[in-house]
Amino acid sequence: MPMKGKFPLRRTLRYLERGNVYLRDTVKIVTINYNTLGETHKGARDFVFYNLPQLQYKNQNVQMQTFKNLTPSPFIRCFLNDGDEVLIDIDSKSNTSILEHVKKLLGKSEDILSAERKAREKKTNPANFGREFARECICQVPGQVPCPSVVPLPKN
Amino acid sequence: MFQAFKTSLCRFIPQCTNEPVLQTGCVYQTVRWRKRRTDPIAKSKIGRVRVPTPIDPAEYKFSLEKWDEYNILINAIRSHCIQDHRRKNKETAAGVSLEEQSRKDEEEWQKLLLWNTEENAKTRQLREARLREEAKREEEEKLQALIQIEKEEAAWLAELEELVKKEKEASKSYITLENLDENIEAALAEEKSYLFGIDKNGKFTLPENTAWTELKERLEQKERQQNEPQEKTETA
Numbered sequence A: 001m002p003m004k005g006k007f008p009l010r011r012t013l014r015y016l017e018r019g020n021v022y023l024r025d026t027v028k029i030v031t032i033n034y035n036t037l038g039e040t041h042k043g044a045r046d047f048v049f050y051n052l053p054q055l056q057y058k059n060q061n062v063q064m065q066t067f068k069n070l071t072p073s074p075f076i077r078c079f080l081n082d083g084d085e086v087l088i089d090i091d092s093k094s095n096t097s098i099l100e101h102v103k104k105l106l107g108k109s110e111d112i113l114s115a116e117r118k119a120r121e122k123k124t125n126p127a128n129f130g131r132e133f134a135r136e137c138i139c140q141v142p143g144q145v146p147c148p149s150v151v152p153l154p155k156n
Numbered sequence B: 001m002f003q004a005f006k007t008s009l010c011r012f013i014p015q016c017t018n019e020p021v022l023q024t025g026c027v028y029q030t031v032r033w034r035k036r037r038t039d040p041i042a043k044s045k046i047g048r049v050r051v052p053t054p055i056d057p058a059e060y061k062f063s064l065e066k067w068d069e070y071n072i073l074i075n076a077i078r079s080h081c082i083q084d085h086r087r088k089n090k091e092t093a094a095g096v097s098l099e100e101q102s103r104k105d106e107e108e109w110q111k112l113l114l115w116n117t118e119e120n121a122k123t124r125q126l127r128e129a130r131l132r133e134e135a136k137r138e139e140e141e142k143l144q145a146l147i148q149i150e151k152e153e154a155a156w157l158a159e160l161e162e163l164v165k166k167e168k169e170a171s172k173s174y175i176t177l178e179n180l181d182e183n184i185e186a187a188l189a190e191e192k193s194y195l196f197g198i199d200k201n202g203k204f205t206l207p208e209n210t211a212w213t214e215l216k217e218r219l220e221q222k223e224r225q226q227n228e229p230q231e232k233t234e235t236a
Helices: A013-017 A039-058 A095-106 A110-124 B057-094 B098-171 B180-189 B213-235
Strands: A027-034 A063-068 A075-080 A085-089 B004-006 B027-029
Touching (some): A013 A039, A039 A063, A075 A095, A085 A095, A085 B098, A095 B098
Parallel strands (some): A027 A063
């Protein structure tokens, strides 16, 4: 029942649902290097603290890893499908600008998202029958004529 | 007769019945399941020997061997056709062919990568400028510190020199082995009276015409120094 941790609002569904960055399908791993001290790393720290939970919630199949106090300047390194790497320098940037950068570079564009949404609607549409949909035949709907393979149709 | 309906109450329908159960709870029996295995043979069928289905041995052998192959091929062709059909539908729906779409996507991705490198370069420049500034500031501070140290050292040396000077001047009136006899004679000749008073404030009351000339001078100087700051504060 009680809220645990530093900023427990980050653990609420309401907060997590507000994330709007959906990474591309080719992005598999996201690593963030930053330091716990230093004015230039503040943006990176804020990004990890406030925005990373939202990002991970919306991209649950992407591995996100943080590395602390290894390098003098902060950066994000993403590993893509074919072994490609993308490096984002986030020195002295605010967390909002970092998020925008990530969204522009690695995020799915609005038209792709809308197309995916349409496809999902098609799937959830109860009027569709078939192998990839919820029901294969109307005979599976309660109250309809049963499947003729099981119960022969009346002669009339 | 071949289609016999048997009604029964819903709750008495056995869960593992072979007969299909309608939504209304009726048990509907069909011809196939009329005679069980354990039922006795019909009178007309006693003594009947089944004629095995005619099989051409060459055809049979061929079928057995080639059936799998045939299935594999046919299924591959079928799935290929289905995929093709689906892809064509998608393309016509999107309005753009798949190849072109993928080419466009690739172009966009390259553009974004280029933009990313440019942004990184900008950030790098900012960072380098900042680091240069910091290095400059550090250098200046170091220089200032060195200068400060030098100054302090010089001041210290000056102080020491003054002390040495003072001592040198004072040493003129030191009693050494050479002028020991003279000084003893002088001291014996002088009449220094130690009978002088000192009041609560530490002020000496020296007797007149004494040999305490140096002490008198020092005390007068001290008085003068004390009086001067008092006057200054009064005027202020």
